[in-house]
Amino acid sequence: MLFTRDLRVHDNPALHAAVADGDHVVPVFVWDEAILAGPMAVPNRLRFLSESLEDLRRTLRSLGGDLIVRRGEVAAVAGEIAARTGARSLFIADDHSDHARRRLAALRELPLRVTATPGLTVVPPGDLTPSSGGALYRVFTPYWRAWSAVPRDPLLPPPERITLPPGLEADTPPDPPTSGHSPALLPGGEDEGRRRLAAWVSGGLADYDDERNELARDGTSRLSAHLRFGTLSPREVLHATSACEPFTRQLAWRDFHYQLAAAFPDLSWRDYRPGRVDFRDDPDALEAWCGAETGVPIIDAAQRQLHHEGFMHNRARMITASFLTRVLRVDWRHGYRHFRDWLADGDIPNNAANWQRLAGTGNDPRPRTLSPLRQAARFDPDGSYVHRWLPELEALEGLAAHRPWKAEPSLRRTLRYPAPLIDPDEPVRRRSR
Known part of the structure; x- marks a missing residue:
């Protein structure tokens, strides 16, 4: 089980499938260079990620397992661990960035049965397409109508127990440096995410539509980082907040942007609609x-x-x-x-x-x-x-x-x-x- 941006045990399709597939499961996280040295390697996210991994490891240990943390190239690490343990299958949450696509292609070169499960969004990119044709929705309102009509499957429970194969050492290399982060950065981890979700549902959700735009009020959920790292399941957040349509629309916007980025992978550097704006150098x-x-x-x-x-x-x-x-x-x-x-x-x-x-x-x-x-x-x-x-x-x-x-x-x-x-x-x- 290769964790990436699904650092949780509740409603985790990849983990659920891995536990159902075999008697032994090896939970793994790999610090690769895209995390440690790429443009996304910034102190605030490294700090949040490190805390989330610590929390995930505590939870997995409470279930009888552990989290194997390595540094290196993801496919090479996965291949080495599979060879050592005799694993024949690998489970990973599906993702749609260029980096994730290259990672999945490299994993599928291994002599393993690789299964990529949904889980990063409520509705996976590509599952909804316009009735008029086309690979994606380009306008939010019709996407929202289609998204709202999708049947919701039951949430997946956390595993009752995780059993590591015998003889596997769960040594953990030092975490990457996390200095330089914002002084008031909220903590990471599934426990913190679930606590914050429960507090939001009981204490903030009812006033969301009235207060979400008031800048001085803390009228938003502050769940975005937990959704970004998968310490909360977006499906579970939807399940808990379904009574508030203005809030669930925000989850739909998130899915809308993911299907947009999946179809247009250059979204972070190339104009989606070029030639509309003349910028100036200042x-x-x-x-x-x-x-x-x-x-x-x-x-x-x-x-x-x-x-x-x-x-x-x-x-x-x-x-x-x-x-x-x-x-x-x-x-x-x-x-x-x-x-x-x-x-x-x-x-x-x-x-x-x-x-x-x-x-x-x-x-x-x-x-x-x-x-x-x-x-x-x-x-x-x-x-x-x-x-x-x-x-x-x-x-x-x-x-x-x-x-x-x-x-x-x-x-x-x-x-x-x-x-x-x-x-x-x-x-x-x-x-x-």
């Missing part, structure tokens, strides 16, 4: 945006939240992405990489698809520019979100906190806050909401 504006020094408080507050927590409120993600690409006219790929380098939940399908949608190069045929000031007036009217992350503006009350350049000159000089890079109102007046 390294100073990009540096200010990344460093929370744009002079537009709602943008800078969002970046400080990202740096401190390894997380950014979804509404704030939309506002900051729109500001970079539609107002400053900086290429979305720069923003995508910045988010990739900080988000604990950063994965290619959701990160890239959302950036392209906000930039005007993605699946949305009618992109709109989000005015940061209008968004602030709607979703942070008393300035609480800005005050939390920009305490230097605490002297400004309410909406005044979003327009420090309008303060009295004597007060403005004491704020120690930069002037705005650009008038936030003027560039977006015609096409904003």
Whole structure:
């Protein structure tokens, strides 16, 4: 059983199939170079991943098994362990990135029966296709209708027991370095994910539709990193939250982006709809945006939240992405990489698809520019979100906190806050909401 992005025992199709297939199961995780040295190897995700592996190992040991952790090339490690133990089958969760496809192709070169099971999404990419023809849905609304109509299979229970083959040593190499992570990064692991899901269902889900866009409220689930690493099953999350359609739509959006990325593997670097936007080269504006020094408080507050927590409120993600690409006219790929380098939940399908949608190069045929000031007036009217992350503006009350350049000159000089890079109102007046 090769764990990848399904670091759990509850509702894990690959683990369930492996336990049903043989008397002995060898649970394995491989630190390969794509994890340790590639662009996705960033401190926040390495920390979350390490904690999730520790938690998974404790759980597997409580079931009588263990987690064999190795470093190296995945197929080579799997082949070596199979040869040593006499294994004839290998189970892995199916994935659809270029790296995952290459990994699965290499595994299928081994003298093993390789089974790739679904499990990373509620509905696997490719299972839903438009009745009018085509390999994928390009618009969300018809996809949502089809997705909602798919019958839901029962959740799979965790195994009662896992038995390792005799003589196998479960030595674990040192974990990769995880320094440099955000100081308020939420912990990883299936136990933590299930605790957070239960707390969300009992204490936050009922108010989700009313509070999800309020920037100062913790009105979202904070389950995204657990879904990204598979410490929670997306099917279990759907099962637990099915009474709240606005929330389950977010799970459908996630699946929609996965089917988009599966059909368009260049999504993280090539425009999905090319030729629609002319970007400009402005390294100073990009540096200010990344460093929370744009002079537009709602943008800078969002970046400080990202740096401190390894997380950014979804509404704030939309506002900051729109500001970079539609107002400053900086290429979305720069923003995508910045988010990739900080988000604990950063994965290619959701990160890239959302950036392209906000930039005007993605699946949305009618992109709109989000005015940061209008968004602030709607979703942070008393300035609480800005005050939390920009305490230097605490002297400004309410909406005044979003327009420090309008303060009295004597007060403005004491704020120690930069002037705005650009008038936030003027560039977006015609096409904003």
